[in-house]
Amino acid sequence: MKHTAHGRSLLGDFLSTRRAQLKPADVGLPDYGDRRRVPGLRREELAQLAGVSVAYYIRLEQGLSLNASPQVLDALATALQLDDAERRHLHELSGDARQRRRRLPAERVTAAVRQLMDSFGDAPVVVAGRRSDVLAWNRTGHALFAGHLAPDSPDRAATRPNTARLVFLDAHTRDLYVDWPRKARDVVGKLRKTVGEYPDDPQLASLIGELTMGSPQFAALWSEHRVRTWDMAEYRMRHPVVGELDVLQHSLPVPRAQGIRLVVTTTAPGSASQSALQLLAQSLQPATDAPAPLSPHPHV
Structure with a gap:
């Protein structure tokens, strides 16, 4: 079982943190107020509720x-x-689940993935890797989420953006979300789930360390051990070019590419948000050439 620097297991850290967050009243136990020496439930109380021995x-x-x-x-x-996501995370932290894991393939954006991206037309699409690295994006995805970065930055590992790093350490991305704290909680929860799935990934550990040292908000949220799934989330964005818009971000797993997802952004049909997204897409189209002047002596 993977251990932390303090000798505690990831499973043990998760159990102790979540036990501390659960109040006695939440499970129908008496609260003795100041006489309780620990936050949340005692170990023996949780063991009794779960039907296992305290030892x-x-x-x-x-x-x-x-x-x-x-x-x-x-x-x-x-x-x-x-909840269901946290329950799965608990199982992923167990020793049995880790023993079933195999060496992970390198993350690549294949021709099939690019074909899948193209099928979404002008909808913003980002291809995210296991560690939330941006492996690719289409023009609208780049313009919506990171127009201040070079369009080809995902093409090189050294300059590849990371969505978690952007949310916590990039001022542009922080301003992009009207409810930034909710977006931040979602990002941390997804990273928590990823650590449970890939606990021995040194690059993932390095990213967590960087964010913990660089962002007090990340460090505080990380210590809560909350888990989020990659599925669908609704946000209000404040874009510097087209203003505010309400979007749905859909995370779709890529077939035969473990851990890689397409994040597709949509808006409600007929809404002002859809018009704003269409305006953004239109602003990226190359200017059409002016029509050639008519010849004064056209051929008959």
Whole structure:
């Protein structure tokens, strides 16, 4: 089982953090107020709710017991009142799930992926890798999310943008989201899920370290161990060229490309937001050539 620098397991960190966030009243237990020495539930209270021995639960939190059974993990998830995404994350942090993982292929944008991107027309499309790196984008995707960056920056690993890094360390991206704190929580939750899936990725660990050192907001959110899935999210954006617009960001897994997703942005049909997005797309079209002047002596 992967351990943190302090000797604690990722599973143990997740359990202890979420236990501390759960109040006794949330699970129907009496709250003794100032007499409670720990935030949230005690270990023995959670063990009782999950139907496991206190000694075994302590070993799980301390990273001393490996390969908890799916039944035990489900019982703990229920006791901690985890949602579906958090429940899956708990299983991903277990030893059994890690032993089933294989070496991951290199992230590549194949001709098939580019063909899939083109099928969305003028809709903004970003191809995101496992670590939230931008592997590719179409012209509208670049203009919507990062028009201040070079259009070809995803083509080289050294200059490749990372959406998590942009959200927390880039002023342009921070201003792009009207409710930036909600966007920030979503980004951190997705990174938490990714760490559970790929706990031995050194580049992912380096990214987490960079964001933790560079952003107090990221460090605070990271310590909460909240999990988000890559699915669909609605945001209000404040774009410097076309103004405010309400968008849906759809994260679609790419077939035969583990961990790679297409993030496609749409707007409600007939809305002002759709008009704004169409205006942005039109602004990227090359100017048409002026018509040739008519010959004074046309051929008959």
